[in-house]
Amino acid sequence: xxxxxxxxxxxxxxxxxxxxxxxxxxxxxxxxxxxxxxxxxxxxxxxxxxxxxxxxxxxxxxxxxxxxxxxxxxxxxxxxxxxxxxxxxxxxxxxxxxxxxxxxxxxxxxxxxxxxxxxxxxxxxxxxxxxxxxxxxxxxxxxxxxxxxxxxxxxxxxxxxxxxxxxxxxxxxxxxxxxxxxxxxxxxxxxxxxxxxxxxxxxxxxxxxxxxxxxxxxxxxxxxxxxxxxxxxxxxxxxxxxxxxxxxxxxxxxxxxxxxxxxxxxxxxxxxxxxxxxxxxxxxxxxxxxxxxxxxxxxxxxxxxxxxxxxxxxxxxxxxxxxxxxxxxxxxxxxxxxxxxxxxxxxxxxxxxxxxxxxxxxxxxxxxxxxxxxxxxxxxxxxxxxxxxxxxxxxxxxxxxxxxxxxxxxxxxxxxxxxxxxxxxxxxxxxxxxxxxxxxxxxxxxxxxxxxxxxxxxxxxxxxxxxxxxxxxxxxxxxxxxxxxxxxxxxxxxxxxxxxxxxxxxxxxxxxxxxxxxxxxxxxxxxxxxxxxxxxxxxxxxxxxxxxxxxxxxxxxxxxxxxxxxxxxxxxxxxxxxxxxxxxxxxxxxxxxxxxxxxxxxxxxxxxxxxxxxxxxxxxxxxxxxxxxxxxxxxxxxxxxxxxx
Numbered sequence: 089x090x091x092x093x094x095x096x097x098x099x100x101x102x103x104x105x106x107x108x109x110x111x112x113x114x115x116x117x118x119x120x121x122x123x124x125x126x127x128x129x130x131x132x133x134x135x136x137x138x139x140x141x142x143x144x145x146x147x148x149x150x151x152x153x154x155x156x157x158x159x160x161x162x163x164x165x166x167x168x169x170x171x172x173x174x175x176x177x178x179x180x181x182x183x184x185x186x187x188x189x190x191x192x193x194x195x196x197x198x199x200x201x202x203x204x205x206x207x208x209x210x211x212x213x214x215x216x217x218x219x220x221x222x223x224x225x226x227x228x229x230x231x232x233x234x235x236x237x238x239x240x241x242x243x244x245x246x247x248x249x250x251x252x253x254x255x256x257x258x259x260x261x262x263x264x265x266x267x268x269x270x271x272x273x274x275x276x277x278x279x280x281x282x283x284x285x286x287x288x289x290x291x292x293x294x295x296x297x298x299x300x301x302x303x304x305x306x307x308x309x310x311x312x313x314x315x316x317x318x319x320x321x322x323x324x325x326x327x328x329x330x331x332x333x334x335x336x337x338x339x340x341x342x343x344x345x346x347x348x349x350x351x352x353x354x355x356x357x358x359x360x361x362x363x364x365x366x367x368x369x370x371x372x373x374x375x376x377x378x379x380x381x382x383x384x385x386x387x388x389x390x391x392x393x394x395x396x397x398x399x400x401x402x403x404x405x406x407x408x409x410x411x412x413x414x415x416x417x418x419x420x421x422x423x424x425x426x427x428x429x430x431x432x433x434x435x436x437x438x439x440x441x442x443x444x445x446x447x448x449x450x451x452x453x454x455x456x457x458x459x460x461x462x463x464x465x466x467x468x469x470x471x472x473x474x475x476x477x478x479x480x481x482x483x484x485x486x487x488x489x490x491x492x493x494x495x496x497x498x499x500x501x502x503x504x505x506x507x508x509x510x511x512x513x514x515x516x517x518x519x520x521x522x523x524x525x526x527x528x529x530x531x532x533x534x535x536x537x538x539x540x541x542x543x544x545x546x547x548x549x550x551x552x553x554x555x556x557x558x559x560x561x562x563x564x565x566x567x568x569x570x571x572x573x574x575x576x577x578x579x580x581x582x583x584x585x586x587x588x589x590x591x592x593x594x595x596x597x598x599x600x601x602x603x604x605x606x607x608x609x610x611x612x613x614x615x616x617x618x619x620x621x622x623x624x625x626x627x628x629x630x631x632x633x634x635x636x637x638x639x640x641x642x643x644x645x646x647x648x649x650x651x652x653x654x655x656x657x658x659x660x661x662x663x664x665x666x667x668x669x670x671x672x673x674x675x676x677x678x679x680x681x682x683x684x685x686x687x688x689x690x691x692x693x694x695x696x697x698x699x700x701x702x703x704x705x706x707x708x709x710x711x712x713x714x715x716x717x718x719x720x721x722x723x724x725x726x727x728x729x730x731x732x733x
Contacts, residue, residue, distance in 0.1 A: 091115070092148040093138070093299070095131060096330055096624035097122055097284065100351025100393050100409075101597060102130035103622040106138050107629050109147070116142065117622045119597075121415075122351075127153075128287035135291070149292055150628040152304040152330030153284060165276035166221035167457060167499070171209060171244070172268060173236050174201065174228025183272050186220055188212040192236045193228030197644060197654060198661045201228070204236045209243050217248040219457040224275040226255035226268035232656055251278045256658070259381070300690040304330050304627065306382035308364035309634030312689030327624060328355035328385045332364050334627025335593040338617035345564075345588065347557055348623065349596035351393040352409040354557060356564040357385040358590075381636070386564045390556055392510045392597060396549055397443050398537040403548055404440065405556065408497065410506040413445060413530040414514045416473060417523035423447075423473050423505075427529050430475055432536075437476075439490040441497070444533040447473040447505040448493070455501055465492050469502050507534055509553050510598070515546035518601035554605035555579065561610070562586050578609060588612035595623035633724040635685040639674035641667070641716040667712050675700060678720025691724035698722045 094105040106116040118137025123129035159165045169186040174193020192204035227236040237254040253275040255267035302310040304326040331348035342362040348355040367384040389407030468482035496502045511527035513519035535545035555578040563571045591613045644652040653670040655662045664670040683693045704713040
């Protein structure tokens with residue numbers, strides 16, 4: 089027997105799935121709590137639940153994770169500096185206070201517009217190197233000529249030694265601001281993703297097996313661990329991709345919509361005829377538009393472990409993930425008694441970070457760049473649950489401000505404990521894995537703030553969660569319609585249902601608790617497949633190796649458009665005198681990059697399907713294209729047979 093092992097390290101649980109490669113059947117699964125800040129313990133515990141006698145015959149390990157997506161949603165990534173090169177007109181909020189705009193950049197043909205301000209880059213890098221963990225660089229029209237980004241990267245590495253991400257490495261699409269944002273988020277995730285992949289590989293090898301290790305990418309395909317470690321940004325947003333591919337595999341539906349409820353987020357996506365729908369614009373996560381080629385999806389900061397908090401009598405869910413009260417009572421022996429005597433904060437203090445159910449504890453990350461006020465609050469928090477009353481005592485009878493707590497949470501320095509939808513399910517008997525009494529106490533405290541008894545409060549949380557799921561699904565299909573307007577419809581008591589014309593597959597841990605509620609408000613075939621609770625891990629196994637290479641071919645000059653042609657790609661700019669030579673170069677280079685990619689991933693180049701998609705713009709009266717977009721796509725699914733290699 090030969091097996092494949094799928095692993096998904098999510099925001100709350102880490103799942104392992106063992107697949108029989110002979111008949112594509114699942115033979116074993118296991119779930120373990122995700123460990124913070126280092127996920128390796130959760131990964132070990134998930135794999136430890138699989139029969140070691142079967143593990144010795146594992147040939148493939150494929151990994152998916154929602155950790156990157158959750159970091160963006162929660163705003164808890166590492167601090168990153170952003171270098172903008174060229175004529176950037178900054179009218180939007182940037183995701184970091186550490187940024188600089190310097191001279192440089194190119195035009196649409198890759199010709200230098202202005203000399204690169206190397207001294208300015210060197211000065212900025214030196215000033216912020218101790219305040220950040222990585223750098224992101226975006227130059228105007230780097231998609232036509234990446235020279236300035238590459239030079240800036242060289243300078244930053246020389247000055248700081250920090251990881252650096254360039255925008256042209258991520259996208260060749262137009263949209264300078266979106267490319268800059270994409271580079272920033274991927275730089276922010278580098279330390280997290282790199283650590284994650286290294287720990288997975290280390291644990292796998294410690295078990296005495298040497299399988300091919302793959303990472304699931306954000307477009308629903310897989311990449312070899314070697315390439316993933318060289319460019320970990322390609323695994324960003326892979327969690328939702330895993331749930332989409334896994335939902336199709338588990339339900340047997342080649343076409344379906346998927347609602348994936350995780351610990352931190354709920355993701356909506358669609359697969360058509362077995363192929364994930366890819367976003368033309370790039371993924372949107374946490375309100376930020378990126379240029380990452382990912383599955384088309386909508387992610388909301390609402391999961392099973394989202395913080396449920398009350399303000400002015402209104403129940404709010406999210407956006408932050410917290411440790412559920414029911415789980416905290418299992419982890420910390422004294423927590424239940426602490427919760428019972430926790431006082432109600434004054435109305436002037438009540439906020440999303442300060443509730444009668446919130447406690448704080450250090451996460452284990454080392455502080456960096458703290459203000460004096462932030463440091464005083466951080467030092468007052470213990471390694472175990474700390475109440476607001478304890479914080480006040482340690483801060484000389486002064487309460488910490490919600491703003492300071494928010495900053496420490498954003499910097500991943502403290503972790504919050506609070507009431508969650510998972511706690512609500514414990515009260516209602518839908519999910520009873522942990523301490524029910526802690527959940528009931530929390531519901532009693534919060535229920536008083538909106539005049540509900542504990543069960544009524546739990547029912548309200550579950551109902552709001554279900555309606556949010558339904559409105560997110562409908563909003564996904566109704567592009568251009570404000571989400572807030574769609575959500576209002578589900579609060580109306582009318583005999584009307586939205587009809588969804590394709591099956592809706594539910595993926596996630598206790599997602600079964602919401603199936604009946606969804607059926608009451610949606611006219612759709614709602615499917616809860618077997619093994620739905622480990623759908624992401626199954627998706628990591630069902631995915632194939634896919635490599636897309638894009639080329640843009642256009643005349644060098646409109647004055648004499650048939651004299652010279654530029655070919656723009658991830659390799660930079662190349663010129664040809666003949667259009668046919670430019671096309672030949674694009675096709676051959678695309679195929680070469682695909683074959684090398686498959687080889688590096690451990691996939692057999694002799695079993696790769698290659699397709700070429702060509703889109704031309706030919707003005708009336710022209711004998712040749714004004715512009716040609718060529719996409720070369722390779723799909724591989726068979727490993728290299730090392731016995732015959």
